[in-house]
Amino acid sequence: MKTITKVKDLQLMANTIRQDIITSLTEAKSGHSAGPLGMTDIFTALYFNILKHNPKKPQWKDRDRVVLSNGHICPVLYATMANAGYFPKKELMTLRKLGTRLQGHPHREALPGLETTSGPLGSGLSQAAGMAYALKIDRKNNHVWCFCSDGEHNEGNTWEAMLFAAKHKLNNLIVILDRNYIQIDGNTEDIMPLDPLDKKYKAFNWNVVTINGHNMKRIVSTLRNARKNKNKPLMIIANTTPGKGVSFMENDYTWHGKPPTKEQEEMALAELRKREHSLEGVRCSQCSKLHRRCTCIEGQ
Numbered sequence: 354m355k356t357i358t359k360v361k362d363l364q365l366m367a368n369t370i371r372q373d374i375i376t377s378l379t380e381a382k383s384g385h386s387a388g389p390l391g392m393t394d395i396f397t398a399l400y401f402n403i404l405k406h407n408p409k410k411p412q413w414k415d416r417d418r419v420v421l422s423n424g425h426i427c428p429v430l431y432a433t434m435a436n437a438g439y440f441p442k443k444e445l446m447t448l449r450k451l452g453t454r455l456q457g458h459p460h461r462e463a464l465p466g467l468e469t470t471s472g473p474l475g476s477g478l479s480q481a482a483g484m485a486y487a488l489k490i491d492r493k494n495n496h497v498w499c500f501c502s503d504g505e506h507n508e509g510n511t512w513e514a515m516l517f518a519a520k521h522k523l524n525n526l527i528v529i530l531d532r533n534y535i536q537i538d539g540n541t542e543d544i545m546p547l548d549p550l551d552k553k554y555k556a557f558n559w560n561v562v563t564i565n566g567h568n569m570k571r572i573v574s575t576l577r578n579a580r581k582n583k584n585k586p587l588m589i590i591a592n593t594t595p596g597k598g599v600s601f602m603e604n605d606y607t608w609h610g611k612p613p614t615k616e617q618e619e620m621a622l623a624e625l626r627k628r629e630h631s632l633e634g635v636r637c638s639q640c641s642k643l644h645r646r647c648t649c650i651e652g653q
């Protein structure tokens with residue numbers, strides 16, 4: 354697989370992945386939109402620039418491990434894996450269909466490249482901590498990258514895993530928290546307040562970094578530095594916008610668990626293509642301004 358090194362090329366890949374998320378969810382007629390779009394920039398940076406992996410040999414023994422604890426955001430995992438070459442992109446259109454390898458929540462026995470089965474929230478951090486501990490016992494230097502969400506910090510199991518990981522000084526465990534402030538039925542701080550999460554993790558004896566989860570340059574540098582993490586497990590709190598890239602979905606918790614309709618798909622794709630053209634520096638055929646400045650293309 355080709356590593357992508359330029360920030361603009363990573364942003365373009367993220368845009369492609371967002372389009373794939375939209376089309377696969379629309380075809381599925383069910384699933385989660387907000388979380389996947391919000392985490393796309395980080396998945397892109399991880400899989401195309403940072404991760405030690407081989408899409409053609411998913412069981413390669415020296416690979417890093419990826420654990421998706423908030424399994425419902427798997428459309429971003431599948432779209433990223435397809436673009437990275439784990440399986441053909443056309444398979445994305447089978448999302449959530451009977452017999453598919455792309456189950457509505459990840460099923461590790463269905464698709465090579467998945468390390469865990471997830472869906473019941475709150476289990477992934479424990480699984481990832483166990484993997485990191487086992488790698489340490491075996492004196493391996495691979496990293497475990499665990500994605501989790503703010504809403505799943507309502508689950509007590511997560512806090513037990515935080516204690517365990519700190520006790521065993523699992524510096525090979527890197528957790529990326531999707532801090533988008535939404536969960537299934539509203540704002541996290543209304544349902545079960547979590548702030549200040551950074552101070553809580555620090556008090557549990559973790560290293561903590563907070564980043565803007567859409568600043569590609571910062572994401573890449575943070576994930577790269579994470580490889581040098583010492584003494585304690587690392588929590589990367591990524592402030593993200595749920596539904597990022599599709600304006601009518603952004604920051605609206607009702608997009609937590611629904612897919613776009615056909616009409617909404619067209620609107621979303623028009624917006625994402627406009628962004629793609631702006632990144633590429635393409636000029637509008639109607640007004641010949643750069644798309645970034647033009648107001649006359651579809652969706653306006």
Ligand SMILES: Cc1ncc(C[n+]2csc(CCOP(=O)(O)OP(=O)(O)O)c2C)c(N)n1
Nearest residue numbers: 388472473474502503504505535536537609
């Ligand atoms: C143990 C468990 N309880 C409830 C659910 C149902 N559920 C699925 S997603 C979700 C909201 C979790 O919040 P978060 O992951 O922050 O949502 P997002 O930011 O992706 O909208 C809930 C309650 C579940 N999957 N597992």
Ligand SMILES: [Mg+2]
Nearest residue numbers: 503504535536
């Ligand atoms: Mg959330």
